[in-house]
Amino acid sequence: MSPGLRNQKHGRRRSARVVRAAIVLAALTTLAAPQAVAQPYPIYGAIRVEYDEAGGFAFFGNAINPESDAARGGRWQAFEKDSSIYWHPLVSGGHANQIGGAIRAKWGELGWENGALRYPTSRELPTRKPGRFGHFEGGTIHWSWATGAHNTWGAIRDKWATLSWEDGRLGFPVVDEFRAKNNGAGQHFEGGSIYWSIDTGARVVAGPIRDIWAGQNWENGRYGYPISDEYDYNAGRAQDFQGGRIEWRPR
Structure with missing residues (x-):
C-alpha cells in the first residue's frame, strides 16, 4: 500500500474518533446542563x-x-x-x-x-x-x-414584643385578640394573658394571680382590669387592679 493511501486511512480513523468524541461530549454536556423549568x-x-x-x-x-x-x-x-x-x-x-x-x-x-x-x-x-x-x-x-x-397587633402585640415574643415566658398566642369590657381587648398565651384598656394600658396577668382573677370573672368582676404588671410583695407576688390588689404567696 502506498504511503498516501495509508495516510488517508489513518486520517479518516482520526476524524471518526474526533467526531465520536464530540458526540459523547455533547451528550454529557446536555445531561449536566440545568434544565429550565x-x-x-x-x-x-x-x-x-x-x-x-x-x-x-x-x-x-x-x-x-x-x-x-x-x-x-x-x-x-x-x-x-x-x-x-x-x-x-x-x-x-x-x-x-x-x-x-x-x-x-x-x-x-x-x-x-x-x-x-x-x-x-x-x-x-x-x-x-x-x-x-x-x-x-x-x-x-x-x-x-x-x-x-x-x-397579634396593637398595644397587646407591643407588650408581648417587650417580653421577647414567643421566646419569653408567655410563649405563643393560643387565641386571637378578642374584645373585652368597655372596648378593651385581651389575648391568651401559653404562659399567661395580656389585657388592655384605654385607661390601664396593656398588662400581663399570669400564674396564680391570673387564676384568682379568672375566678372572679376576669375584667368583668370586682377587680376590673389590671393597672400594673405583677411584682414582688411580702415574700410573694402581687398585682394591682382597678378594684384592688391580688396577692399570692407560696405555701
Missing part, C-alpha cells in the same frame, strides 16, 4: 426576585395564576406549593414578600391585604422556638404545631 404563567419583576430569593421552583413549584392586581396598587401571584407572593410599591421598600401555609390561611380569614393586617412586610420566617411567623403592616401572625396560627 417551564412555567405555565410567567413570573417577573419584584415577584420574580422574591421567588428566586425565597427558594425558587424547589420551594414554590409552578405559578398557578398570572400576576394579578391587589389592593391599593399592589400585585400578587400564587404558587402550587401553598405559597403566594405579594408586592406593593410602598411596602418593604418595594420588595415583594412570600406568605404561605397556615399563616397565609389566617391572613386570608382576616381579609387578605384588604383586612386589618394589610400587606406582608416580611416573608414567613422561623421563630426561635419551633414555629413560624410573618410580619404585616398592621401586626404579626405566629404559628406553632401546638397552638396553630394567631394574629
Whole structure:
C-alpha cells in the first residue's frame, strides 16, 4: 500500500474518533446542563426576585395564576406549593414578600391585604422556638404545631414584643385578640394573658394571680382590669387592679 493511501486511512480513523468524541461530549454536556423549568404563567419583576430569593421552583413549584392586581396598587401571584407572593410599591421598600401555609390561611380569614393586617412586610420566617411567623403592616401572625396560627397587633402585640415574643415566658398566642369590657381587648398565651384598656394600658396577668382573677370573672368582676404588671410583695407576688390588689404567696 502506498504511503498516501495509508495516510488517508489513518486520517479518516482520526476524524471518526474526533467526531465520536464530540458526540459523547455533547451528550454529557446536555445531561449536566440545568434544565429550565417551564412555567405555565410567567413570573417577573419584584415577584420574580422574591421567588428566586425565597427558594425558587424547589420551594414554590409552578405559578398557578398570572400576576394579578391587589389592593391599593399592589400585585400578587400564587404558587402550587401553598405559597403566594405579594408586592406593593410602598411596602418593604418595594420588595415583594412570600406568605404561605397556615399563616397565609389566617391572613386570608382576616381579609387578605384588604383586612386589618394589610400587606406582608416580611416573608414567613422561623421563630426561635419551633414555629413560624410573618410580619404585616398592621401586626404579626405566629404559628406553632401546638397552638396553630394567631394574629397579634396593637398595644397587646407591643407588650408581648417587650417580653421577647414567643421566646419569653408567655410563649405563643393560643387565641386571637378578642374584645373585652368597655372596648378593651385581651389575648391568651401559653404562659399567661395580656389585657388592655384605654385607661390601664396593656398588662400581663399570669400564674396564680391570673387564676384568682379568672375566678372572679376576669375584667368583668370586682377587680376590673389590671393597672400594673405583677411584682414582688411580702415574700410573694402581687398585682394591682382597678378594684384592688391580688396577692399570692407560696405555701
